[in-house]
Amino acid sequence: MLNVIKRSWSPGVAGNPSRLRRKIELCNQVGLFGAIATTPYQLFYFFYDFALYRGVFLFNLLFMTVYLVVLLLNHWRWHRAARNVLLVNVCSQLFVVTFFISAGAGVHLFYFTIASILVFLFKRLRVTTYVPMMVLLGVLYLSAHFLFSPGSVPAPVPSPWIDIMYAGSVTGALALLGVFLYLFRKQIDQAEDELTRTNQHLETLSNTDPLTGLANRRVLDETLAQEWARLARWPGALCVIMCDVDHFKLFNDHYGHDGGDRCLREITAALQGVLSRPSDLLVRYGGEEFAVVLPGTDQAGSRYIGEKLRQAVEGLNIPNEKSVTAACVTISVGVSGIDHFSPDLNRHGVDHLLKRADQALYQAKAGGRNRMVFLPYLGASTLVEQ
Missing domain, CATH: 3.30.70.270 (Reverse transcriptase/Diguanylate cyclase domain)
Known part of the structure; x- marks a missing residue:
């Protein structure tokens, strides 16, 4: 089962250096989890009042499609385009969904998840680029939080569903962040193990005569x-x-x-x-x-x-x-x-x-x-x- 899950975020990974493989895997993981995390909201919109939530439902279908396109872009080895499309898509989705259903649902809390893993999506992220991106995420969060109150949005979620949705958003944001960091920690452990094996191999080569296998x-x-x-x-x-x-x-x-x-x-x-x-x-x-x-x-x-x-x-x-x-x-x-x-x-x-x-x-x-x-x-x- 675990191997099946790993294969789902493997498009475009093979044949690349280990550092780039980690970036591609994380990009694919965010794309997959973005599509998966959207699914419970879509079920609510569809079954509770599809007429009221048609707009946010259709927008989410578009966003979910783009998440899957990210995997396709990585498969075609357009890694930079995949990463940029992913970031634009997730930031747009959080803002648009909050505009439709209000900040009370807590969807914009996922900005914190993106901010926490942003640096891991880039091979080399300069401070002059990183700081403005973090500022942008902060501005998007604050804008969504203060502009889209429950009384000013086209399709507000009624109580008690709004509270349930907020709790789900908090749980989802923390859960996704935990999963991302756990997977990245595993990748770091794997990289360290590979480095240790490489160092041991190099030490063996430096200490061993290749013809006889004796020490040198x-x-x-x-x-x-x-x-x-x-x-x-x-x-x-x-x-x-x-x-x-x-x-x-x-x-x-x-x-x-x-x-x-x-x-x-x-x-x-x-x-x-x-x-x-x-x-x-x-x-x-x-x-x-x-x-x-x-x-x-x-x-x-x-x-x-x-x-x-x-x-x-x-x-x-x-x-x-x-x-x-x-x-x-x-x-x-x-x-x-x-x-x-x-x-x-x-x-x-x-x-x-x-x-x-x-x-x-x-x-x-x-x-x-x-x-x-x-x-x-x-x-x-x-x-x-x-």
Whole structure:
């Protein structure tokens, strides 16, 4: 049922930006509700004394037709014309109907409803335009209220119907205003949800390597900074591993970029298979380089993980005919870490940990590739190689 109602005010909405869609929907809603709100009055005029109320009845038929034309104009994508026709029609109807049946029926109270939603009908409404329009609505309301007293109109509504009609006008004006604002609130919520999803998607794109689906260098830097700050509060262990695919340029030149991409994805899966903890972070550092952050892992554990990573890639047995060191694709691994954080380490910072892992990687490559080298966080002479 709700979907049917929504479809009734959907003409001209599809294919437009979200901001314009809201304006078109609101315009259609006002048109539909204007026609619907007029119907009870028409029934009264027709059944109570059609001869007396023929004039207002016929005028209302014209106004109701124009309300439906508004939807047709939006369907033809004449959105500005639809909005302008709507505003002229509703302001004219309220004034004309009040002229016929008097201000005692309260029909002119609907000017407040229009004034409350006027700004939402425009894409960009300047103050120099908005203020005169509000003044015009106020003038129309006051004119209708003071000029058309029950004793000075062609077809006054007798008591107690005048009181019932006034109560209905008050209820209708408030109800329509409430419905419009509720629907607009729903549209705002929907727009905010879309914006949130878009921001999350953009954040994911900015933090994710598109080829492998791994986190990127930006995430690595943020994670290292967070882990270093955590260690400053709760001293513990931390290690970083750098991996580089051996002779990957030769592999890429021989097997093509598609083959190189498939190779990197297979290596990614192998590396992920070694890491089991949610806190472990695997990053595509750039090109054929990968980095791993292992919070809470001491030096012995980091050397073990580093060697497991090397073995996992070698175990893939991906042929590499152009390699000068092995018949299959391999990686070189550089590892660095600290077992216990101490305040004096802050003078070097977390960047030094990454630098030491990179130095270890360089030594692994210089030492023949397809091997793991460990360098502690401090000291340039200590070397552990496998």
